[in-house]
Amino acid sequence: MNLKRIAAEKAVEFVEDGMKVGLGTGSTAYWAICKLGELVKEGLSIQAVATSLASEKLAQEHGVPLIPFAKLDGLDLTIDGADELDHQLRLIKGGGGALLREKIVAFHSKQLIIVADESKLVDTLGTFPLPVEIVSFAMEWTMDALRALHCKPMLRTDEEKLFVTDNGNYIADCHFEVISDAEELQRRLMGIPGIVDQGLFLGMASKAVIGHSSGHVNILE
Numbered sequence: 001m002n003l004k005r006i007a008a009e010k011a012v013e014f015v016e017d018g019m020k021v022g023l024g025t026g027s028t029a030y031w032a033i034c035k036l037g038e039l040v041k042e043g044l045s046i047q048a049v050a051t052s053l054a055s056e057k058l059a060q061e062h063g064v065p066l067i068p069f070a071k072l073d074g075l076d077l078t079i080d081g082a083d084e085l086d087h088q089l090r091l092i093k094g095g096g097g098a099l100l101r102e103k104i105v106a107f108h109s110k111q112l113i114i115v116a117d118e119s120k121l122v123d124t125l126g127t128f129p130l131p132v133e134i135v136s137f138a139m140e141w142t143m144d145a146l147r148a149l150h151c152k153p154m155l156r157t158d159e160e161k162l163f164v165t166d167n168g169n170y171i172a173d174c175h176f177e178v179i180s181d182a183e184e185l186q187r188r189l190m191g192i193p194g195i196v197d198q199g200l201f202l203g204m205a206s207k208a209v210i211g212h213s214s215g216h217v218n219i220l221e
């Protein structure tokens, strides 16, 4: 059973005709985009924006209508995945490297619905390394500043080259193991020049739709 798929398809049930919808990134959001494509073919009318070049391409392939940002004054809802979520709907995102675009789109959405399989639900964030998007200028100093926060930052690579985000930046995956105070960590990270954004999404998700191996889907709010 594909838990990501059942969660994503359940979340798509919240999309109503005429809505403006943000399309997330990753292997769970993938299923939401496919399902939206099917519904659009059956007559659903939506206007969408994508959170990555990969999701933009997928939406085009599946016939989901993409609208320029300048033509929309915000979104009704966004459906996106997460790398970890806790029971307060605090998230770690950015495993796919799209955290900055995902956060911008989520910020301008009335609702952010997270779709995930049960393995993503945790009591305390931090086992998944926190993705931090950094600019290349003086990045060694930015990495030092990250180390000073008591984590092990690793520059993300892709086929032995540095991974480059859709925005032309790098990702430092920061191994904290346990994030005991996510709000304080966010505050400290965002105080470091050179960090464009980081993968903690706090107070942003309105719901999480979780697929379980028993075949049922539950919704956390």
Ligand code: 5RP
Residues within 6 Å of the ligand: 024, 025, 026, 027, 028, 029, 080, 081, 082, 083, 092, 093, 094, 095, 096, 097, 098, 099, 102
């Ligand atoms: C991409 C993300 C993804 O939503 C996150 O990595 C989850 O991905 P997947 O659904 O493939 O497990 O934040 O930047």
